[in-house]
Amino acid sequence: MRRMSTEGLAQARDKMAAGGVHPQAVDVFTHYYQQLESGETGMIAEADVEPMEAPPKLGELEVTADEARAALDATAIIRLNGGLGTSMGMDRAKSLLEVRDGRTFLDIIAGQVSNLRTAYGARLPLLFMNSFRTRDDTLEALSAYPDLAVDGLPLDFLQNREPKLRTDDLTPVKWPADPSLEWCPPGHGDLYTALHVSGVLQALVERGFRYASVSNSDNLGAVPSAEIAGWFAGSGAPYAAEVCRRTPADIKGGYLVVRRSDGRLVLRETAQTPPADVEEANDITRHRYFHTNNLWFDLFALAEAMQRTSGVLGLPLIRNVKTVDPGDAGSPEVVQIESAMGAAVEIFDKATAVEVDRSRFLPVKTTNDLLVLRSNVYEIGADCTLHAVGEAPRVDLDGSYYKLIDDFDRRFAAGAPSLVRADSLTVRGDWTFGADVQVVGAAVLEDAGTPSRVQDGATVGRG
Numbered sequence: 001m002r003r004m005s006t007e008g009l010a011q012a013r014d015k016m017a018a019g020g021v022h023p024q025a026v027d028v029f030t031h032y033y034q035q036l037e038s039g040e041t042g043m044i045a046e047a048d049v050e051p052m053e054a055p056p057k058l059g060e061l062e063v064t065a066d067e068a069r070a071a072l073d074a075t076a077i078i079r080l081n082g083g084l085g086t087s088m089g090m091d092r093a094k095s096l097l098e099v100r101d102g103r104t105f106l107d108i109i110a111g112q113v114s115n116l117r118t119a120y121g122a123r124l125p126l127l128f129m130n131s132f133r134t135r136d137d138t139l140e141a142l143s144a145y146p147d148l149a150v151d152g153l154p155l156d157f158l159q160n161r162e163p164k165l166r167t168d169d170l171t172p173v174k175w176p177a178d179p180s181l182e183w184c185p186p187g188h189g190d191l192y193t194a195l196h197v198s199g200v201l202q203a204l205v206e207r208g209f210r211y212a213s214v215s216n217s218d219n220l221g222a223v224p225s226a227e228i229a230g231w232f233a234g235s236g237a238p239y240a241a242e243v244c245r246r247t248p249a250d251i252k253g254g255y256l257v258v259r260r261s262d263g264r265l266v267l268r269e270t271a272q273t274p275p276a277d278v279e280e281a282n283d284i285t286r287h288r289y290f291h292t293n294n295l296w297f298d299l300f301a302l303a304e305a306m307q308r309t310s311g312v313l314g315l316p317l318i319r320n321v322k323t324v325d326p327g328d329a330g331s332p333e334v335v336q337i338e339s340a341m342g343a344a345v346e347i348f349d350k351a352t353a354v355e356v357d358r359s360r361f362l363p364v365k366t367t368n369d370l371l372v373l374r375s376n377v378y379e380i381g382a383d384c385t386l387h388a389v390g391e392a393p394r395v396d397l398d399g400s401y402y403k404l405i406d407d408f409d410r411r412f413a414a415g416a417p418s419l420v421r422a423d424s425l426t427v428r429g430d431w432t433f434g435a436d437v438q439v440v441g442a443a444v445l446e447d448a449g450t451p452s453r454v455q456d457g458a459t460v461g462r463g
Contacts, residue, residue: 069226084134425443432454
């Protein structure tokens with residue numbers, strides 16, 4: 001294995017160089033490859049960590065209007081936009097999905113930023129980290145906003161890419177049926193490398209920007225916050241994570257813990273939890289806060305860290321095993337070397353966190369989430385901010401008929417049903433919804449065995 005995997009590293013480096021990947025990104029890949037080769041799994045044992053103490057709460061922060069305005073003017077907004085929405089059957093940027101009234105995620109994000117610029121007189125540049133698959137469609141959509149670019153900064157920068165590796169010998173996989181599937185992104189931990197090698201980090205610093213606010217483009221709740229910006233600037237911390245209280249629905253995903261050996265905050269993802277520790281990891285009374293994937297960092301501190309580490313920050317490894325073709329379970333098994341951007345919390349001295357309301361965590365990962373977002377549970381204000389009218393219900397649509405966006409849209413062609421009085425909606429089987437449907441209480445539609453329809457104006461469930 002040692003000889004074969006050494007050959008695998010050479011092959012992978014050659015493939016990346018031929019593919020135009022920046023040499024520093026190749027060095028980062030090499031760092032992780034050597035960890036993978038040595039048997040590193042990235043696991044974080046429960047015995048090595050303690051729960052994080054309660055952080056300050058948004059809403060209880062003491063920030064003056066002047067402090068908030070000054071901090072926001074020194075802040076850049078970064079949205080991670082590399083996802084294709086393949087789990088929903090898409091082949092373009094997920095952020096191009098319509099949310100409502102003909103507006104996409106990109107339209108709403110652009111509106112949020114534009115309104116904040118006006119309200120605070122802030123420069124507030126908006127940058128998207130695209131993948132090689134999402135860049136063209138995204139930039140074409142953003143061309144509708146000619147005033148969005150700021151101070152000559154680009155609207156986007158590219159996430160790096162790396163080869164998928166065969167699990168048997170760690171050589172780059174070959175897949176002639178679709179060579180593009182031989183590549184994968186290095187996880188969103190690549191944010192820091194991509195900022196650096198693209199020159200965007202330096203450009204931001206040179207133009208007087210000090211802070212970055214980062215979130216996923218499918219999370220419309222993560223509106224740029226002047227209050228958090230002011231608090232973060234005043235804290236002097238190099239990094240801050242936005243966290244929420246965990247509920248029984250939040251046992252998957254990353255959360256912050258304190259490493260016993262040095263007292264640093266550390267991100268532990270589900271994939272980094274040893275099987276023997278799963279029960280304790282899922283105990284929401286012990287580990288009370290999950291990471292929303294909204295974070296803030298000091299651009300100066302990142303530039304210093306990149307210089308100090310020669311561009312290899314050394315975020316914890318995530319070993320992700322998949323098939324080379326996600327849609328073909330019989331295709332060769334591969335390892336994708338990844339890292340999480342939230343894991344940078346352990347790189348910086350005196351990193352911190354702030355507890356935010358769940359209104360700042362509205363990710364759309366499935367059509368279940370999309371239906372809630374399109375429903376009357378949410379309103380979109382003139383400032384493009386989402387406001388919850390009621391508590392979001394749990395939605396569980398039959399994956400055989402609603403998982404893919406085209407199938408989903410066809411069955412809700414008359415619009416999303418009213419969910420403002422719903423506790424939950426469970427749909428089994430093939431149901432098409434008419435116009436002005438009301439869902440009330442805990443509603444269940446059972447599989448009728450044949451395609452069925454909820455008639456216009458019908459009420460599903462009981463109050």
